[in-house]
Amino acid sequence: MNGIRLAIMHWKVGAMHEVQYRVNFFLQLIDSVIRLATGLIAIWLVFSHTDDLAGWSRHELLVVMGIHILLSGINRTFVEPNVFQFIYTIGEGEFDYVLARPVDSQLLVSVRNLRFWQLVDVVVGVVVIGWAVSGIVETTSLPEVLAFLVAVSCGAVILYCMWMVVAAAAFKWIRVDDTVQLLNGLFQAGRWPVTIYPGWLRLTLTFVVPLAFAITVPAESLASKLSGGMLVLTVIVTGVMLLITRVAWQRGVRNYSGASA
Amino acid sequence: MRKLIAVYAAEMKFAVSNQMQYRWAAFFQLTGFLIEPVVYLVVWRTVAESGGPIGGYGVAEFTSYYIVWTLVRNMNLALAPGSWDYWIQSGRISNDLMHPVPIFHRQLAAFAGFKFVWILLWFPVAAGLSLIFKPDLSPTLLQGLVFFVAIWLGYVIRFSILFLMGLVSFWTTRAQALIEIVIGAELLLSGRLVPLAVMPDWVERLAGWLPFQWTFQYPIEVLIGRLSDRDVFVGFGLQFLWIGLLTGSVVLVWRRAIKRYTAVGS
Numbered sequence: 030m031n032g033i034r035l036a037i038m039h040w041k042v043g044a045m046h047e048v049q050y051r052v053n054f055f056l057q058l059i060d061s062v063i064r065l066a067t068g069l070i071a072i073w074l075v076f077s078h079t080d081d082l083a084g085w086s087r088h089e090l091l092v093v094m095g096i097h098i099l100l101s102g103i104n105r106t107f108v109e110p111n112v113f114q115f116i117y118t119i120g121e122g123e124f125d126y127v128l129a130r131p132v133d134s135q136l137l138v139s140v141r142n143l144r145f146w147q148l149v150d151v152v153v154g155v156v157v158i159g160w161a162v163s164g165i166v167e168t169t170s171l172p173e174v175l176a177f178l179v180a181v182s183c184g185a186v187i188l189y190c191m192w193m194v195v196a197a198a199a200f201k202w203i204r205v206d207d208t209v210q211l212l213n214g215l216f217q218a219g220r221w222p223v224t225i226y227p228g229w230l231r232l233t234l235t236f237v238v239p240l241a242f243a244i245t246v247p248a249e250s251l252a253s254k255l256s257g258g259m260l261v262l263t264v265i266v267t268g269v270m271l272l273i274t275r276v277a278w279q280r281g282v283r284n285y286s287g288a289s290a
Numbered sequence: 291m292r293k294l295i296a297v298y299a300a301e302m303k304f305a306v307s308n309q310m311q312y313r314w315a316a317f318f319q320l321t322g323f324l325i326e327p328v329v330y331l332v333v334w335r336t337v338a339e340s341g342g343p344i345g346g347y348g349v350a351e352f353t354s355y356y357i358v359w360t361l362v363r364n365m366n367l368a369l370a371p372g373s374w375d376y377w378i379q380s381g382r383i384s385n386d387l388m389h390p391v392p393i394f395h396r397q398l399a400a401f402a403g404f405k406f407v408w409i410l411l412w413f414p415v416a417a418g419l420s421l422i423f424k425p426d427l428s429p430t431l432l433q434g435l436v437f438f439v440a441i442w443l444g445y446v447i448r449f450s451i452l453f454l455m456g457l458v459s460f461w462t463t464r465a466q467a468l469i470e471i472v473i474g475a476e477l478l479l480s481g482r483l484v485p486l487a488v489m490p491d492w493v494e495r496l497a498g499w500l501p502f503q504w505t506f507q508y509p510i511e512v513l514i515g516r517l518s519d520r521d522v523f524v525g526f527g528l529q530f531l532w533i534g535l536l537t538g539s540v541v542l543v544w545r546r547a548i549k550r551y552t553a554v555g556s
Contacts, residue, residue: 055467056466056467059467059470059471060466060467060470063471064474066474067477067478070478070483071333071483074483074488074489075333078341078344079340079341081340083336204312206315207314207315207316207322208315208318210318210322211319211322213322214322214323214324214326215322215325217326217329218325218328218329221329221333225332225333225336229422
Protein backbone atom coordinates (compact mmCIF):
# COMPACT_ATOMS: atom_id res chain seq x y z
CA MET A 30 0.00 0.00 0.00
CA ASN A 31 2.85 2.32 0.85
CA GLY A 32 4.31 1.50 -2.53
CA ILE A 33 1.15 2.65 -4.33
CA ARG A 34 1.11 5.90 -2.30
CA LEU A 35 4.77 6.46 -3.11
CA ALA A 36 4.13 5.90 -6.82
CA ILE A 37 1.12 8.25 -6.87
CA MET A 38 3.13 10.93 -5.05
CA HIS A 39 6.00 10.73 -7.53
CA TRP A 40 3.62 10.78 -10.51
CA LYS A 41 1.82 13.83 -9.07
CA VAL A 42 5.10 15.71 -8.71
CA GLY A 43 6.17 14.61 -12.19
CA ALA A 44 2.86 15.76 -13.70
CA MET A 45 3.04 19.13 -11.90
CA HIS A 46 6.54 19.63 -13.28
CA GLU A 47 5.52 18.75 -16.83
CA VAL A 48 2.31 20.80 -17.05
CA GLN A 49 4.43 23.93 -16.56
CA TYR A 50 5.59 23.39 -20.16
CA ARG A 51 2.26 23.59 -21.96
CA VAL A 52 3.77 24.01 -25.42
CA ASN A 53 5.05 20.45 -25.02
CA PHE A 54 1.43 19.28 -25.21
CA PHE A 55 1.10 20.68 -28.74
CA LEU A 56 4.51 19.30 -29.76
CA GLN A 57 3.47 15.87 -28.48
CA LEU A 58 0.14 16.19 -30.28
CA ILE A 59 1.90 16.98 -33.59
CA ASP A 60 4.26 14.05 -33.03
CA SER A 61 1.35 11.68 -32.28
CA VAL A 62 -0.70 12.90 -35.26
CA ILE A 63 2.23 12.41 -37.66
CA ARG A 64 2.91 8.90 -36.40
CA LEU A 65 -0.80 8.08 -36.54
CA ALA A 66 -1.04 9.46 -40.10
CA THR A 67 1.94 7.44 -41.34
CA GLY A 68 0.52 4.30 -39.67
CA LEU A 69 -2.89 4.86 -41.27
CA ILE A 70 -1.30 5.53 -44.68
CA ALA A 71 0.67 2.26 -44.40
CA ILE A 72 -2.52 0.30 -43.64
CA TRP A 73 -4.43 2.13 -46.38
CA LEU A 74 -1.65 1.31 -48.88
CA VAL A 75 -1.67 -2.36 -47.92
CA PHE A 76 -5.46 -2.62 -48.24
CA SER A 77 -5.55 -0.75 -51.52
CA HIS A 78 -3.78 -3.84 -52.93
CA THR A 79 -5.35 -6.69 -50.94
CA ASP A 80 -8.51 -7.52 -48.98
CA ASP A 81 -6.84 -9.21 -46.05
CA LEU A 82 -3.33 -9.54 -44.70
CA ALA A 83 -2.65 -13.13 -43.61
CA GLY A 84 -6.21 -13.41 -42.26
CA TRP A 85 -6.41 -9.91 -40.73
CA SER A 86 -8.93 -7.37 -42.04
CA ARG A 87 -8.42 -3.61 -42.24
CA HIS A 88 -10.30 -2.90 -38.97
CA GLU A 89 -8.52 -5.73 -37.16
CA LEU A 90 -5.16 -4.28 -38.20
CA LEU A 91 -6.34 -0.89 -36.94
CA VAL A 92 -6.99 -2.54 -33.57
CA VAL A 93 -3.39 -3.82 -33.55
CA MET A 94 -2.15 -0.34 -34.43
CA GLY A 95 -4.32 1.26 -31.72
CA ILE A 96 -3.00 -1.15 -29.08
CA HIS A 97 0.56 -0.49 -30.24
CA ILE A 98 0.04 3.29 -29.87
CA LEU A 99 -1.68 2.84 -26.48
CA LEU A 100 1.07 0.63 -25.04
CA SER A 101 3.76 2.82 -26.57
CA GLY A 102 2.14 5.79 -24.80
CA ILE A 103 2.05 3.95 -21.45
CA ASN A 104 5.64 2.84 -21.93
CA ARG A 105 6.91 6.31 -22.86
CA THR A 106 4.98 7.92 -20.01
CA PHE A 107 5.85 5.61 -17.14
CA VAL A 108 8.64 3.19 -18.09
CA GLU A 109 11.17 4.65 -20.53
CA PRO A 110 11.98 7.85 -18.61
CA ASN A 111 12.67 5.78 -15.50
CA VAL A 112 14.78 3.25 -17.37
CA PHE A 113 16.97 5.93 -18.95
CA GLN A 114 17.29 7.79 -15.64
CA PHE A 115 18.34 4.55 -13.94
CA ILE A 116 20.99 3.81 -16.60
CA TYR A 117 22.30 7.36 -16.20
CA THR A 118 22.27 6.94 -12.40
CA ILE A 119 24.40 3.81 -12.61
CA GLY A 120 26.84 5.46 -15.04
CA GLU A 121 27.21 8.54 -12.85
CA GLY A 122 27.54 6.53 -9.62
CA GLU A 123 24.37 8.00 -8.11
CA PHE A 124 22.62 4.68 -7.47
CA ASP A 125 24.01 4.64 -3.93
CA TYR A 126 21.47 7.35 -3.04
CA VAL A 127 18.62 5.09 -4.22
CA LEU A 128 19.85 2.20 -2.08
CA ALA A 129 20.13 4.49 0.93
CA ARG A 130 16.35 5.17 0.85
CA PRO A 131 14.09 3.08 3.13
CA VAL A 132 11.96 1.71 0.24
CA ASP A 133 12.31 -1.09 -2.27
CA SER A 134 14.90 0.06 -4.82
CA GLN A 135 13.11 -1.47 -7.85
CA LEU A 136 9.89 0.29 -6.90
CA LEU A 137 11.61 3.62 -6.40
CA VAL A 138 13.55 3.38 -9.66
CA SER A 139 10.32 2.43 -11.51
CA VAL A 140 8.15 5.34 -10.38
CA ARG A 141 10.28 8.43 -9.80
CA ASN A 142 9.86 9.87 -13.30
CA LEU A 143 6.85 10.56 -15.50
CA ARG A 144 6.50 12.16 -18.94
CA PHE A 145 3.00 13.49 -18.62
CA TRP A 146 2.42 14.71 -22.17
CA GLN A 147 3.20 11.29 -23.63
CA LEU A 148 -0.25 10.37 -22.30
CA VAL A 149 -1.50 11.98 -25.54
CA ASP A 150 -0.51 8.70 -27.21
CA VAL A 151 -2.64 6.77 -24.71
CA VAL A 152 -5.66 8.89 -25.67
CA VAL A 153 -4.88 8.53 -29.40
CA GLY A 154 -4.50 4.75 -28.96
CA VAL A 155 -7.88 4.46 -27.19
CA VAL A 156 -9.56 6.54 -29.93
CA VAL A 157 -8.06 4.37 -32.69
CA ILE A 158 -9.10 1.16 -30.89
CA GLY A 159 -12.65 2.53 -30.42
CA TRP A 160 -12.84 3.58 -34.07
CA ALA A 161 -11.55 0.21 -35.27
CA VAL A 162 -13.88 -1.79 -32.98
CA SER A 163 -16.86 0.17 -34.32
CA GLY A 164 -16.05 -1.44 -37.68
CA ILE A 165 -16.17 -5.00 -36.26
CA VAL A 166 -18.75 -4.36 -33.53
CA GLU A 167 -21.14 -7.15 -34.61
CA THR A 168 -18.52 -9.70 -33.69
CA THR A 169 -17.14 -8.13 -30.48
CA SER A 170 -18.97 -9.36 -27.34
CA LEU A 171 -18.70 -8.20 -23.71
CA PRO A 172 -16.57 -11.21 -22.60
CA GLU A 173 -14.19 -10.38 -25.46
CA VAL A 174 -13.93 -6.79 -24.25
CA LEU A 175 -13.21 -8.04 -20.71
CA ALA A 176 -10.60 -10.44 -22.09
CA PHE A 177 -9.11 -7.47 -23.96
CA LEU A 178 -8.85 -5.43 -20.74
CA VAL A 179 -7.05 -8.31 -18.99
CA ALA A 180 -4.77 -8.91 -22.00
CA VAL A 181 -3.87 -5.25 -22.53
CA SER A 182 -3.07 -4.84 -18.79
CA CYS A 183 -0.81 -7.90 -19.07
CA GLY A 184 0.73 -6.29 -22.19
CA ALA A 185 1.64 -3.13 -20.27
CA VAL A 186 3.23 -5.21 -17.48
CA ILE A 187 5.15 -7.36 -20.00
CA LEU A 188 6.59 -4.24 -21.64
CA TYR A 189 7.62 -2.87 -18.24
CA CYS A 190 9.36 -6.18 -17.49
CA MET A 191 11.18 -6.23 -20.86
CA TRP A 192 12.56 -2.73 -20.35
CA MET A 193 13.49 -3.36 -16.70
CA VAL A 194 15.34 -6.60 -17.46
CA VAL A 195 17.46 -4.75 -20.03
CA ALA A 196 17.92 -1.87 -17.57
CA ALA A 197 19.08 -4.33 -14.88
CA ALA A 198 21.90 -5.34 -17.23
CA ALA A 199 23.34 -1.87 -16.51
CA PHE A 200 24.51 -3.23 -13.13
CA LYS A 201 27.00 -5.33 -15.08
CA TRP A 202 27.63 -3.57 -18.40
CA ILE A 203 26.74 0.08 -17.57
CA ARG A 204 26.30 1.27 -21.17
CA VAL A 205 23.07 -0.50 -22.11
CA ASP A 206 21.18 2.48 -23.57
CA ASP A 207 21.85 1.13 -27.08
CA THR A 208 20.28 -2.17 -26.05
CA VAL A 209 17.19 -0.19 -25.05
CA GLN A 210 17.25 1.27 -28.59
CA LEU A 211 17.32 -2.30 -29.92
CA LEU A 212 14.26 -3.00 -27.81
CA ASN A 213 12.58 0.08 -29.27
CA GLY A 214 13.36 -1.24 -32.78
CA LEU A 215 11.88 -4.62 -31.92
CA PHE A 216 8.83 -2.93 -30.43
CA GLN A 217 8.11 -1.45 -33.88
CA ALA A 218 7.62 -4.99 -35.16
CA GLY A 219 4.58 -5.17 -32.84
CA ARG A 220 2.75 -2.65 -35.02
CA TRP A 221 1.69 -5.63 -37.16
CA PRO A 222 0.28 -8.92 -35.81
CA VAL A 223 3.07 -11.43 -35.17
CA THR A 224 1.13 -14.09 -37.08
CA ILE A 225 2.14 -12.44 -40.38
CA TYR A 226 5.87 -12.95 -39.71
CA PRO A 227 7.89 -16.01 -40.79
CA GLY A 228 8.32 -18.76 -38.18
CA TRP A 229 11.75 -17.74 -36.82
CA LEU A 230 10.64 -14.13 -36.27
CA ARG A 231 7.28 -15.19 -34.84
CA LEU A 232 9.04 -17.44 -32.33
CA THR A 233 11.45 -14.62 -31.40
CA LEU A 234 8.58 -12.17 -30.91
CA THR A 235 6.68 -14.73 -28.84
CA PHE A 236 9.26 -16.29 -26.54
CA VAL A 237 12.39 -14.10 -26.60
CA VAL A 238 10.74 -10.67 -26.80
CA PRO A 239 7.12 -11.52 -25.95
CA LEU A 240 5.42 -8.86 -28.08
CA ALA A 241 2.96 -11.50 -29.26
CA PHE A 242 1.49 -11.64 -25.74
CA ALA A 243 1.76 -7.88 -25.22
CA ILE A 244 0.13 -6.64 -28.44
CA THR A 245 -1.22 -9.38 -30.73
CA VAL A 246 -3.13 -11.25 -27.99
CA PRO A 247 -5.14 -8.15 -26.86
CA ALA A 248 -5.93 -7.45 -30.53
CA GLU A 249 -7.00 -11.06 -31.07
CA SER A 250 -9.45 -10.74 -28.17
CA LEU A 251 -11.25 -7.84 -29.90
CA ALA A 252 -11.09 -9.56 -33.30
CA SER A 253 -12.70 -12.77 -31.96
CA LYS A 254 -9.52 -14.73 -32.69
CA LEU A 255 -8.50 -15.47 -29.07
CA SER A 256 -9.01 -18.76 -27.24
CA GLY A 257 -9.46 -18.95 -23.45
CA GLY A 258 -6.30 -21.03 -23.22
CA MET A 259 -4.25 -18.28 -24.86
CA LEU A 260 -5.55 -15.69 -22.41
CA VAL A 261 -4.57 -17.92 -19.47
CA LEU A 262 -1.15 -18.43 -21.04
CA THR A 263 -0.78 -14.63 -21.37
CA VAL A 264 -1.47 -14.20 -17.64
CA ILE A 265 1.06 -16.95 -16.84
CA VAL A 266 3.70 -15.36 -19.12
CA THR A 267 3.10 -12.02 -17.39
CA GLY A 268 3.68 -13.67 -13.99
CA VAL A 269 6.87 -15.34 -15.26
CA MET A 270 8.11 -12.04 -16.68
CA LEU A 271 7.52 -10.31 -13.33
CA LEU A 272 9.46 -13.07 -11.60
CA ILE A 273 12.37 -12.87 -14.07
CA THR A 274 12.47 -9.08 -13.66
CA ARG A 275 12.54 -9.34 -9.87
CA VAL A 276 15.30 -11.96 -9.90
CA ALA A 277 17.36 -9.92 -12.42
CA TRP A 278 16.97 -6.80 -10.29
CA GLN A 279 17.87 -8.51 -7.00
CA ARG A 280 20.94 -10.17 -8.53
CA GLY A 281 21.99 -6.82 -9.96
CA VAL A 282 21.65 -5.06 -6.62
CA ARG A 283 23.50 -7.88 -4.85
CA ASN A 284 26.44 -7.58 -7.25
CA TYR A 285 26.43 -3.78 -7.22
CA SER A 286 29.57 -2.62 -5.45
CA GLY A 287 28.74 1.08 -5.15
CA ALA A 288 30.46 4.11 -6.53
CA SER A 289 31.31 6.00 -3.36
CA ALA A 290 34.29 5.50 -1.07
CA MET B 291 41.44 21.68 -50.56
CA ARG B 292 44.38 19.50 -49.56
CA LYS B 293 43.97 20.70 -45.96
CA LEU B 294 40.27 19.85 -46.01
CA ILE B 295 41.01 16.33 -47.29
CA ALA B 296 43.48 15.90 -44.42
CA VAL B 297 40.80 17.06 -41.95
CA TYR B 298 38.29 14.59 -43.41
CA ALA B 299 40.84 11.77 -43.19
CA ALA B 300 41.67 12.59 -39.57
CA GLU B 301 38.02 12.93 -38.51
CA MET B 302 37.09 9.67 -40.25
CA LYS B 303 40.00 7.83 -38.64
CA PHE B 304 38.95 9.11 -35.23
CA ALA B 305 35.32 8.13 -35.90
CA VAL B 306 36.36 4.59 -36.87
CA SER B 307 38.38 4.07 -33.69
CA ASN B 308 35.56 5.57 -31.61
CA GLN B 309 32.99 3.17 -33.07
CA MET B 310 35.35 0.19 -32.73
CA GLN B 311 35.58 0.91 -29.00
CA TYR B 312 31.78 0.65 -28.70
CA ARG B 313 31.25 -2.00 -31.37
CA TRP B 314 28.65 -3.97 -29.41
CA ALA B 315 26.66 -0.82 -28.68
CA ALA B 316 26.85 0.03 -32.41
CA PHE B 317 25.80 -3.52 -33.34
CA PHE B 318 22.71 -3.38 -31.08
CA GLN B 319 21.79 0.04 -32.42
CA LEU B 320 22.22 -1.16 -36.00
CA THR B 321 20.13 -4.29 -35.38
CA GLY B 322 17.40 -2.06 -33.92
CA PHE B 323 17.44 0.03 -37.11
CA LEU B 324 17.22 -3.05 -39.32
CA ILE B 325 13.99 -4.31 -37.77
CA GLU B 326 12.15 -1.62 -39.77
CA PRO B 327 12.91 -2.98 -43.28
CA VAL B 328 12.28 -6.57 -42.16
CA VAL B 329 8.78 -5.54 -41.10
CA TYR B 330 8.13 -3.74 -44.42
CA LEU B 331 9.58 -6.70 -46.32
CA VAL B 332 7.35 -9.24 -44.61
CA VAL B 333 4.22 -7.09 -45.03
CA TRP B 334 4.77 -6.38 -48.74
CA ARG B 335 5.85 -9.92 -49.57
CA THR B 336 2.61 -11.10 -47.98
CA VAL B 337 0.61 -8.58 -50.04
CA ALA B 338 2.43 -9.51 -53.27
CA GLU B 339 1.99 -13.23 -52.60
CA SER B 340 -1.78 -12.85 -52.30
CA GLY B 341 -2.48 -10.13 -54.86
CA GLY B 342 0.35 -10.37 -57.41
CA PRO B 343 2.90 -7.68 -58.40
CA ILE B 344 2.21 -4.03 -57.53
CA GLY B 345 3.72 -1.29 -59.68
CA GLY B 346 6.15 -3.84 -61.13
CA TYR B 347 7.17 -5.12 -57.70
CA GLY B 348 6.55 -8.81 -57.05
CA VAL B 349 7.84 -10.97 -54.18
CA ALA B 350 11.39 -11.14 -55.63
CA GLU B 351 11.58 -7.40 -56.31
CA PHE B 352 10.28 -6.43 -52.87
CA THR B 353 12.81 -8.80 -51.30
CA SER B 354 15.74 -7.33 -53.24
CA TYR B 355 14.49 -3.80 -52.58
CA TYR B 356 14.35 -4.15 -48.81
CA ILE B 357 17.60 -6.13 -48.49
CA VAL B 358 19.46 -3.34 -50.36
CA TRP B 359 17.44 -0.87 -48.25
CA THR B 360 19.32 -2.09 -45.16
CA LEU B 361 22.67 -1.04 -46.68
CA VAL B 362 21.32 2.27 -47.98
CA ARG B 363 19.83 3.04 -44.55
CA ASN B 364 23.24 2.36 -43.03
CA MET B 365 24.81 4.73 -45.49
CA ASN B 366 22.39 7.62 -45.12
CA LEU B 367 22.34 7.74 -41.33
CA ALA B 368 23.39 11.27 -40.42
CA LEU B 369 23.58 13.71 -37.55
CA ALA B 370 20.22 13.79 -35.75
CA PRO B 371 18.76 17.33 -35.94
CA GLY B 372 17.70 17.03 -32.29
CA SER B 373 21.41 17.16 -31.29
CA TRP B 374 21.44 20.91 -31.98
CA ASP B 375 18.84 21.59 -29.28
CA TYR B 376 21.12 20.04 -26.68
CA TRP B 377 24.29 21.66 -28.03
CA ILE B 378 22.72 25.13 -27.97
CA GLN B 379 20.90 24.78 -24.64
CA SER B 380 23.92 23.34 -22.86
CA GLY B 381 26.34 25.82 -24.49
CA ARG B 382 28.46 22.93 -25.79
CA ILE B 383 28.35 24.46 -29.24
CA SER B 384 30.64 27.27 -28.02
CA ASN B 385 33.52 24.77 -27.99
CA ASP B 386 32.70 23.62 -31.52
CA LEU B 387 32.61 27.20 -32.78
CA MET B 388 36.15 27.74 -31.51
CA HIS B 389 37.35 24.93 -33.77
CA PRO B 390 38.97 26.16 -37.01
CA VAL B 391 37.12 23.57 -39.14
CA PRO B 392 33.37 24.22 -39.64
CA ILE B 393 30.96 21.87 -37.82
CA PHE B 394 29.41 20.82 -41.15
CA HIS B 395 32.68 19.33 -42.42
CA ARG B 396 33.64 17.73 -39.10
CA GLN B 397 30.27 16.04 -38.63
CA LEU B 398 30.01 15.02 -42.30
CA ALA B 399 33.44 13.38 -42.00
CA ALA B 400 32.70 11.79 -38.63
CA PHE B 401 29.49 10.15 -39.81
CA ALA B 402 31.26 9.04 -42.99
CA GLY B 403 33.86 7.36 -40.77
CA PHE B 404 31.21 5.66 -38.62
CA LYS B 405 29.88 4.00 -41.75
CA PHE B 406 33.01 1.90 -42.28
CA VAL B 407 32.37 0.19 -38.94
CA TRP B 408 28.60 0.01 -39.45
CA ILE B 409 29.09 -1.69 -42.82
CA LEU B 410 31.39 -4.26 -41.20
CA LEU B 411 28.67 -4.93 -38.63
CA TRP B 412 26.00 -4.90 -41.35
CA PHE B 413 27.57 -7.84 -43.27
CA PRO B 414 26.52 -10.61 -40.85
CA VAL B 415 23.01 -9.14 -40.52
CA ALA B 416 22.65 -8.84 -44.32
CA ALA B 417 24.01 -12.36 -44.81
CA GLY B 418 21.41 -13.68 -42.36
CA LEU B 419 18.58 -11.78 -44.06
CA SER B 420 19.74 -12.97 -47.51
CA LEU B 421 19.82 -16.60 -46.34
CA ILE B 422 16.30 -16.30 -44.98
CA PHE B 423 14.63 -14.23 -47.71
CA LYS B 424 16.82 -15.22 -50.72
CA PRO B 425 16.86 -11.97 -52.76
CA ASP B 426 17.27 -12.23 -56.53
CA LEU B 427 20.19 -9.82 -56.92
CA SER B 428 22.68 -9.98 -59.77
CA PRO B 429 24.01 -6.45 -60.37
CA THR B 430 26.53 -5.76 -63.13
CA LEU B 431 29.90 -4.23 -62.31
CA LEU B 432 28.68 -0.89 -63.68
CA GLN B 433 25.54 -0.99 -61.53
CA GLY B 434 27.71 -1.78 -58.52
CA LEU B 435 30.01 1.18 -59.24
CA VAL B 436 27.13 3.58 -59.84
CA PHE B 437 25.46 2.34 -56.63
CA PHE B 438 28.68 2.94 -54.67
CA VAL B 439 28.80 6.57 -55.81
CA ALA B 440 25.02 7.09 -55.50
CA ILE B 441 24.89 6.00 -51.83
CA TRP B 442 27.65 8.47 -50.91
CA LEU B 443 25.87 11.27 -52.80
CA GLY B 444 22.62 10.23 -51.10
CA TYR B 445 24.40 10.48 -47.76
CA VAL B 446 25.52 14.06 -48.48
CA ILE B 447 21.95 15.01 -49.50
CA ARG B 448 20.39 13.50 -46.36
CA PHE B 449 23.11 14.92 -44.12
CA SER B 450 22.45 18.40 -45.57
CA ILE B 451 18.67 18.12 -45.12
CA LEU B 452 19.04 17.07 -41.47
CA PHE B 453 21.74 19.70 -40.89
CA LEU B 454 19.37 22.41 -42.19
CA MET B 455 16.64 21.08 -39.89
CA GLY B 456 19.06 21.22 -36.98
CA LEU B 457 19.92 24.87 -37.70
CA VAL B 458 16.29 25.79 -36.98
CA SER B 459 17.25 25.32 -33.31
CA PHE B 460 19.08 28.67 -33.49
CA TRP B 461 15.65 30.35 -33.86
CA THR B 462 13.57 28.09 -31.61
CA THR B 463 14.36 25.37 -29.09
CA ARG B 464 11.07 23.74 -30.10
CA ALA B 465 12.23 22.59 -33.52
CA GLN B 466 11.23 18.99 -32.80
CA ALA B 467 7.73 19.37 -34.28
CA LEU B 468 9.14 20.64 -37.60
CA ILE B 469 11.72 17.84 -37.60
CA GLU B 470 8.97 15.24 -37.07
CA ILE B 471 7.03 16.64 -40.03
CA VAL B 472 10.08 16.47 -42.32
CA ILE B 473 10.95 12.94 -41.16
CA GLY B 474 7.30 11.92 -41.73
CA ALA B 475 7.43 13.39 -45.25
CA GLU B 476 10.70 11.58 -45.87
CA LEU B 477 9.21 8.27 -44.76
CA LEU B 478 6.43 8.56 -47.33
CA LEU B 479 8.20 10.35 -50.19
CA SER B 480 11.64 8.73 -50.26
CA GLY B 481 10.82 5.10 -50.92
CA ARG B 482 11.71 4.30 -47.31
CA LEU B 483 8.27 2.97 -46.33
CA VAL B 484 7.49 1.49 -49.71
CA PRO B 485 8.79 1.93 -53.30
CA LEU B 486 7.17 5.02 -54.83
CA ALA B 487 5.77 2.85 -57.65
CA VAL B 488 3.41 1.36 -55.05
CA MET B 489 2.14 4.82 -54.08
CA PRO B 490 -0.61 6.67 -55.99
CA ASP B 491 0.63 8.56 -59.09
CA TRP B 492 0.23 12.01 -57.52
CA VAL B 493 2.50 11.00 -54.62
CA GLU B 494 5.13 9.83 -57.08
CA ARG B 495 4.86 13.14 -58.95
CA LEU B 496 5.11 15.14 -55.71
CA ALA B 497 8.18 13.11 -54.67
CA GLY B 498 9.81 14.11 -57.98
CA TRP B 499 9.99 17.73 -56.76
CA LEU B 500 11.62 16.84 -53.45
CA PRO B 501 15.11 15.54 -52.59
CA PHE B 502 14.12 12.53 -50.46
CA GLN B 503 13.97 9.80 -53.10
CA TRP B 504 17.60 10.47 -54.11
CA THR B 505 18.69 9.31 -50.63
CA PHE B 506 16.71 6.05 -50.51
CA GLN B 507 14.94 4.81 -53.61
CA TYR B 508 17.36 5.91 -56.31
CA PRO B 509 20.46 4.04 -55.03
CA ILE B 510 18.34 0.96 -54.27
CA GLU B 511 16.79 0.89 -57.74
CA VAL B 512 20.22 1.37 -59.34
CA LEU B 513 21.49 -1.82 -57.68
CA ILE B 514 18.41 -3.95 -58.21
CA GLY B 515 18.49 -2.97 -61.89
CA ARG B 516 15.11 -1.28 -62.24
CA LEU B 517 16.43 1.85 -63.96
CA SER B 518 17.33 2.41 -67.60
CA ASP B 519 20.75 3.93 -68.44
CA ARG B 520 19.03 7.26 -69.08
CA ASP B 521 17.28 7.20 -65.67
CA VAL B 522 20.58 6.38 -63.98
CA PHE B 523 22.34 9.39 -65.51
CA VAL B 524 19.39 11.75 -64.93
CA GLY B 525 19.37 10.52 -61.31
CA PHE B 526 23.07 11.29 -60.95
CA GLY B 527 22.50 14.78 -62.31
CA LEU B 528 19.63 15.38 -59.92
CA GLN B 529 21.70 14.12 -56.97
CA PHE B 530 24.40 16.68 -57.82
CA LEU B 531 21.76 19.39 -58.31
CA TRP B 532 20.24 18.71 -54.87
CA ILE B 533 23.69 18.64 -53.26
CA GLY B 534 24.38 22.07 -54.78
CA LEU B 535 21.03 23.50 -53.64
CA LEU B 536 21.17 22.03 -50.16
CA THR B 537 24.81 22.78 -49.34
CA GLY B 538 24.28 26.32 -50.71
CA SER B 539 21.30 26.67 -48.37
CA VAL B 540 23.37 25.34 -45.48
CA VAL B 541 25.98 28.07 -46.07
CA LEU B 542 23.34 30.84 -46.25
CA VAL B 543 21.33 29.66 -43.24
CA TRP B 544 24.47 28.96 -41.19
CA ARG B 545 25.69 32.56 -41.68
CA ARG B 546 22.37 33.92 -40.38
CA ALA B 547 22.00 31.30 -37.63
CA ILE B 548 25.40 31.88 -36.11
CA LYS B 549 24.67 35.61 -35.72
CA ARG B 550 21.78 34.70 -33.42
CA TYR B 551 23.95 32.72 -31.02
CA THR B 552 25.21 34.33 -27.83
CA ALA B 553 26.91 32.57 -24.94
CA VAL B 554 27.57 33.66 -21.39
CA GLY B 555 30.30 32.26 -19.17
CA SER B 556 34.01 31.86 -18.80
